[in-house]
Amino acid sequence: MTARDYEDVGLVAGLEIHQQLDTDTKLFCECPTLRREPQTATREVTRYLHPTRSELGEIDEAALEESRIERTFTYLAYDTTCLVEEDDEPPHRIDREALSVSLEIAQLLDMNVVDQAHIMRKIVVDGSNTSGFQRTALIATDGEIETDDGPVEITDLLLEEESAQRVEETEQGVTYSLDRLGIPLVEIGTGPDLRTPEQAQEAAATLGMLLRSTGSVKRGLGTIRQDVNVSIEDGARVELKGVQSLDEIAAIVEHEVDRQLELLDISETLTERDAGVGDPVDATDVFADTDSGVIAGAESVMAVPLSGFDGLVGREIQPDRRLGTELSDHAKRSGAGGIFHTDELPAYGVTQTEVDTLRETVGAGDHDAVALVAADEAVATGAIEAVADRARAAIEGVPEETRGATTEGTSEYLRPLPGAARMYPETDVPPVEPDPSGVETPELLTQREEQYVSELGLDPTLAEQVAYGRRMATFERAIEAGIDPTLAARTLEGTLTELRRDDVPVENLTEEHLITTLELVGDGLAKEGVTTVLRLLATDPDLSAEQAIEEAGLAGVDEGTVRSTVVEVVDRNEAQIRSEGMGAFSALMGECMGALRGKADGELVSTVLREEIQKRT
Template sequence: MSDADYDYEDLGLVAGLEIHQQLDTETKLFCHCPTERREPEEAVRTVSRYLHPTRSELGEIDDAALEESRVEREFEYLAFDTTCLVEEDDEPPHRIDDEALDVTLEIAQLLDATPVDTGHVMRKIVVDGSNTSGFQRSTLVATDGEIATEAGPVGIADLLLEEESAGRVEETDAGVVYGLDRLGIPLVEIGTKPDIRSPEQARAAAARIGMLLRSTGHVKRGLGTIRQDVNISIAEGARVELKGVQSLDDIDDIVREEVGRQVELVDIAETLREREASVGAPVDVTDVFADTDSGVIAGADAVVALPLYGFDGLVGREIQPDRRLGTEFSDHATRSGAGGIFHTDELPAYGVTDEEVAALREAVGEGEADASGGQPRAGEDDAVALVAASRTVAEQAIDAVAVRARDAVEGVPEETRDANPDGTSRYLRPLPGAARMYPETDVPPVSLDPTAVETPELLTEKVDRYAEEYGLDPGLAEQVAFGRRMPVFEAAVADGIDATLAAGTVESTVTELRRDDVPVDRLRREHFLGVLALVDSGDLAKEGVGDVLRTLAERPELGAEAAAEEAGLAGVDESAVRETVAEVVERNEEQVDEQGMGAFSALMGEAMGALRGKADGEVVSTVLREEIQKRA
């Protein structure tokens, strides 16, 4: 079935969003470290941890945390010259950051959500290494809000303030390397109610929430600063959480692909039940491949196979583009450390021969079927999956495949999946449960006062105001309002800077520099305001703004004045301008005598080039006209 054939209402599509947005505050949520990101090569030391799940107050262990802990991994953390003991989990957290709380309360107002009276910090168990402590701190701030979309309102279930996880740097043979620069940045999580009924509405809801967040002027911008998780189910399927959707443009595709996956899995389950399919017991088939030409299998210590009675032709069935039921099995195997699986729907291949496939089926037939009742050997209607690895990994991986295969008979398993860039997804872990949450005893509760903050102006409202109040072109007004440097623009005009100059600088000039591969992301608020102040005071010509910003991007430690000196663009007085312009006119005396003011355009370009952006174009124009008129 193609997407065009889906009737989402008939399928019973239900979806909800979880939006995670980093806040742009001065310090982190539970310490005084800065929230700026760093490059891995700037690290000054490393910290190592092994993490294990803990029991909740009720004595329960979360399934997701338990599965994550089954593979022993070392987590290494890159520490920087700004890293503190809180980030290393060697000191208790400080009180929750007031600035982050205020921004979160502003967001609550924009979402029409009701703040709670008191914020209680909770611990959420996370043992994937993304937090040195083995848990993430999270605080419920508001509930029961609502946003509007063209397809109808979408309720806001909750708004939480959390600490961001550590950023993954790389995977190693021993485990994972993370950077501590991201850990602890204030992060809001917005969870919608399951009111979304189509891929288009999911995207519209995410876009609306994103606009509201940016309206505060206090959220970080750029890749990785906002992430969308999507919870999706259909009537005959199950709730699946898709994590890590980086781009707004991907949300509707993610929903479509997950609906398609669940439709296919439901159909596969019906076929398996019609065939009275079952999953057998694992069998050691290492001897079958003793002389194999398959490089992957030949290099393994052990080969363990799993008979899948009634699965023939279905393991290789495509359920998403370039992803099959066998790929789902493989996802589970890799979680146990295996490289993947082979299965008979794709064999002979990869160096495995027809004779080895026949021997494999015969060997599996010598094993015992499980209690669900199998057949004495794997026949033509059956499939076989196998894992080649070290014995421990192979046995753990084939057990994981068996669990997933039994789920296939039942239908769609509830789980957490990782969103792929192409709109498909892969298995990540079981859905987390309530057992992973328990109170944080090191941070005191905090009273929340929504009257202490003002409701921010919406970006859509800013566009109209910029056009009306500052006379900006509507297109430029929209670029500035929705752009990542809107707060810089507002600070500049508040300082008396010409609005058109400020808008052109933060949008057009930055775009031109980016096209020239200038690292504009290194430019900070004070860089822009410093350069614009030089122009306003007459110490820098407007024409020199781009060159000074280029210098600051390459050497961000400089101030605006030093960068202007470095770029050779320190302002010149009017006498120096007159001297330079007079020299230009003198060199072009014959052209001036013949054309008079007709020579103005050519000489203007030459004069500006000679001054190299040191003088304002209007001043140069005035002086040049005077000099030409003298000649005339």
């Protein structure tokens, strides 16, 4: 679609950006914010969660649906896990470092900081928090960012605790890791000002740049998540959660628009057909002798007639997702493995005779469809009711709901949209009065990038990589130490990347390793030896840069040694030089560098080699 097309369908979108902060301790306790490997857990904690009523006596619909699924929640605890994380001790006061970083972000977004921040509890009963709720505080409101298609309002900035990391899910329950729980997190919400998928992606990129400009946010997969709210005219507001990559935002908005348009078209067709959804029917006997492995192994088969749905259940509404997939999502939420439906049958071991008998059993005609669930009796009964409810919603149009983003740019049903009933005050943590007066506004990464080009002479592409890279602070220190900017940039953004791809444990390299190695270039180490030295230091971090150079045999050679080595190579290849002239340079350069084994600077070798070739031509 073009921008005009999106205007015609009435696209309205907004973003919620969730970014972990890189603080020393968690938001409501003194535990470190380091991530751990599940296999290093020292013990397990088990919980059963249920929703509570708000101060007005209401229960949030999303929490209520989540609670209908009976599950045990197991939490992996570590040697650093405290009683706050286990919900066996009240939370401590809010972390001041996290509050200070959130105020920096508020200034970058030109927001109004609240006079007093009150900590609230937000009910979450999917097990991702041991307490059954997430603590959150409104820090600032009424900001703005610019995009090529106009300004975008920033409605609110919240400081909250990160949820636990999901490790494994089985039929019995879910296992979470407590290492992530409580890491400070900012949530930034935009107004419904985004009108095209491209504008949504640009706004997210701008917010990401502003957040990284603080130098106090965590980096890597899972440390930033984008939720996108999308609606179109005659459609509904749908929250798309957990977009991991910036590059996926435009695609997921496009696919959601397409999904809602398809659902509206299906709704119109169903209305014309006077469609309806019947009552669930026990169809177990229909499949008493079935060859379908899935159905034969089930205790119960429940079916529901979908009047007027024939040919529409199998209709594609997103790439590789159909209306039947939507019905299946709801069945899965009730514990079933999915559904079968007559738009795809006979198949999967189900015969035409069984399909005919099924239609007769539930009273379905030629223009009707039938959906069925095969599972244990209780699960099948609950799942078929969920399928029936979703089919009724298809007649109405597009349901409001929360959906999970997939890596393919599509989405799947998660739960109903949450409401205000899930939020109530936290009585264990006192309010705080944020003071932005002493907070300095960070320099934007875009400004640093421009400075690296204009003041340091970096190539624009390399300048961008350094400015947005994880080792920007190390680069700044290298420049202060008098190291050549291009050498520092290429090492930090090129050499380390190559070593990582070779499975070298570059995470073992300290800033001191990097700076010292670069300082020795030209003073006992050739540029060509940097990779070898860093490889050794990463493998054995206890070595010093000087020791690594000596162990690798890379102590630099003087110009006289370089010249004598080059002369030997040239003399050996004099016939090739007389034949090819300077065309022999590349091959001989490689031979010279090999003979010098990385001990000499490449520019010096190149200069001497050119001189010697010219003497012989």
